[in-house]
Amino acid sequence: MREACPGYRDEWDLVFRDQTDHTIKRTKEKRARSATAAGANDTSPTRGLSPSPDEIGINYFLRNFVIGSQSSSRGYLNYIPSVYVNDGEHPTLVASLAAVGLVTLANSTQQPELASHARAKYLEAIHNINTALASPAESVKDSTLMSVISLGLFEQVSGFETWVRHVEGAAALVVARGKGQFSSPVTIRMFNQVRADLVIASLHGTKPIPQDMLELQEEAAGHTDTASAFWQLGVLGTRCANLLFALRKFTGEGPFADFLEEATLIEHDFQRTVESLAIEEPYITTQEPRGDPTIILNGRVDRYRDIWAIRVWNNSRNLQMILCEIICFLLNTILGQNLAPALQRSMSRRLQETLQTLSKLGNDFLATIPQAMELASSPSDPRPSVDLSFRGNISGGSMLTWGLYMVGKCAVTTKDTRKWIIQRLQSIGSNTSTSVALHLAEDIIKIDQLAG
Template identity: 25%
Template sequence: MVYCGKPSRGCQMCRTRRIKCDETKPTCNQCAKSRRVCPGYKDDFDLVFRNETRVTERRARKSLDGKKANHQIMIPNQETVFRSGSLIAPDSNTETRITRTSPMALSVPVEQQAPCFFLSNFVLSPTDDKDTPRGYFDFLVPLMKSETPDSHLALAFSAAAMASMSNRPDTRMRGDIRQMAVAQYTKALKATNIALQSPRSQKTDQTLAAILMLGFFETITSENNSATAWYSHVDGAVQLVRMRGQKQLRTKVGQGLFQVVRTQMVINCMTSNKMPKGGADWWTSDIKDDLAAPITKMKILIAELRVEMNHTLNNHSRTPEYFQEVLGLMRRAAAIEQGYQAWEASLPGWWRPKTVAWVDNTAGLDLRKSEVCPGKIETHHNIWVSVIWNHARVLRIACSGVLVRCAAWMCSPVDYRTTPEYAHATRLCVDLITDIISSVPYHLGWDFGKGSALASADMAGFEAGLEAFHKPKPINGFFALWPLFVVSTADYATDSQRLWAKSRLNHIADILGMNHAKVLAGFQLRIPSMLIRRDNIGRQPIPSRGIPQVYTPPSLNPPPSYPQDVNNNFSTNANAVPPGIGQEREYTLNPLQQRALMQQEIFEKERLSLLSKASGEQGETIERLMARYLQV
């Protein structure tokens, strides 16, 4: 028997009318005034021991039916999400809405929760700003509206969505969700392979989107030190984009797919020493008027330059014939740096980062758990502007790496850290690493609390203002993977900066669900020092006369001289061989003098070749005459 509180002692008519009864006996005055028949009052015994269980059950059942109806509206299935775009916006916080509106959210099947979770956390909608109109994965919404549940795109999207759900901290221990994601991934692979074999479906937007979803699944779920599967999916997407040609840029969906493939292709080429297919002009034909177009083009150019540099430094000996080629690589890297300087000078003020706080280095700060690294904190106009700035910083670090590696190759076996290229790269990269670190709190959030310097800062440029700054989306962590990896592997980063960058990568993996971040945090690399050591393996000494073979500090050995007799007279022995011919020669030259001597010999060789061609190889007399008139 259910107790429903203190009973009402009014007459039944007043209780039905829901008015206050004056309890006048034998009939109440309310019934008399309204000319109604008063039914009288209940007995005190019946009031105390009344049974309202059935009434309570009926009310509860009615309320439950209403909540179920509301629950079905708030949590539609995957097909309803995409076919009625007004139900759930791609950039809304679906998980928060479920918690506030329906206590039945825990009983919703994963197949229905996963699409909403993925759309709200991994899809970046284009902004209204004409200067930064890009989105990321925004092509999924229009494509999925016409997809059947068993299509290759629907299966690939379902696999990525359930994988993202399984990596959340509150569902990480549920192995059934991961198993469902792997099962969907297997089906998607099979269906995508069938689609690629069909001439009608291999070039469609759905097939390209399915390949991108399969690659993103690998980013979410990778747990080993190999990214072979992700590289394979990206290579397949690049090949498919090349087959589709420029016609794909005529539609908004095609442009979105093209931009995502281009971004992943650049990262793929920069990390795996692959030559970008098609060239920079082909890949940047869609963004000629975009402020970020120069950076996108320069990223592809530096990827091409790194491939050529690796081929030259690893496959050729240090001979005069290849010195000019290496100098050409250095000039191209310097030209890219000059292009960046011109791009930065042309930017409007609102595109530039804004410093909003400064964090001092305190003794009790644990960098492995800290959300910020000591130094400045920057915000940007929006998340895309922040991504472009970080890519530009990574680009400049790569340019500096090219210059340092080429200088080390030319001055070997002299320590490359004594060259001016290394000194300039150190000064530049230290500032670039600091700038990258200062932008990470904008991507990953900072729970600064009240009274902090950021409490009054202007966060209007962030995706959802100050609230989103506290609760970042996992897609922001995805954008921060590459810059943080570059910081964690750079020679120019301090130990504290490297430790903090690795801790942020682990945070992206543990909290935001991007398992590939933990793989990146496990790499123990130092760039470019390790690459320079690799370049030096198996290097042959320079056989040419007059080019330094060994560098010895002046304080250790005297200058070289010809053999002398006991009376300190120069030897006239015909068998005496000047140093440098048939034996190693020691020099007291610093690296700059060594490099100048190398360049002088190259110039001398080219001068003699030009004189020989000008004289028609008629002898030394004619060559001297031509040298007098040509002044070469």
């Protein structure tokens, strides 16, 4: 008896399979046209099916950044399929996705020929984007913004400053699209991505979140579920970034208590949001005492529904760690003043609690690495719990880089854990030729040396 087809897992898997089928079909058609043009009397052997660099790059991109090569359901960049399906043949989007796919494949397999193809597609994508930006009609298309967002992954190879300039360009494009851009769920997702990247650039740079982006955030709120933990985390990210910027500008004239009050309000909002997130995206903690210690720290492996859930949780942890560091700085500064004994004890107690929170957030983040690198499965995945024959994926490394840096530079991180993090960043950087990861590893090495 024939079994019923279970169907595709979801939209993302369907997109990948459709694109693969389309790639094969289009290549066969090209081969057929070439054979016809060559003439019926040509008796030379027929060449085998060989996809073009564009097709290789796009499929690799979809497989690694949208679906996840081993994990189920939602991948790291799960908002791409809608744009790709609606405007998949747009040359700007095709060139951008192909460039990122080719460079990640070239770096992970050490194939210089693919790297040269990737650079050519990158230059083509940049040219197409510049042309699109000069056109009032093309500049506001979702495919143009999606092209700019995807090339941000390519820029991570170059370095932090280059990536920041790219993020600022993406934000400027979002602003130029205006308040009328939020016509579909995918436009909200793209806005969320640009906002998240802008928060990272602000937190680790010297600029606040631009006011026009905050105004767009208010507009977008009318077109999405603002009660969702994911949306709330995005808003909290902008608040953290601007609080840190204001604190950096602070000259010391005035009370630090005002900053502590704002940080406390954000902290309380985080607590409520994390409670909601635990309901929306629950996860379980497991122990793998025999797991590879280069991948699994202290035997702990946390398992999430999919890569998307890990991304949301780790975004929350990164932001909370930054907020905790702000609070620690403020508390230490206030404790240096002449305080009443009761207030001194209260502030000291809160400082210790904040340091404990920092430690927990770091441990929780590090426990996501096996699954994020696709070396461990989700709770519903029937595969073996840890697959050590597969040594990680590029999209997971990209997603983990800044979080590893946050934990690595944290004052409560132990020396052994810091060395483990340095090795992970160096591995990500060397295996993907990503200079951002390598530079961050160097920063942590300096911090470790200063710690003694």
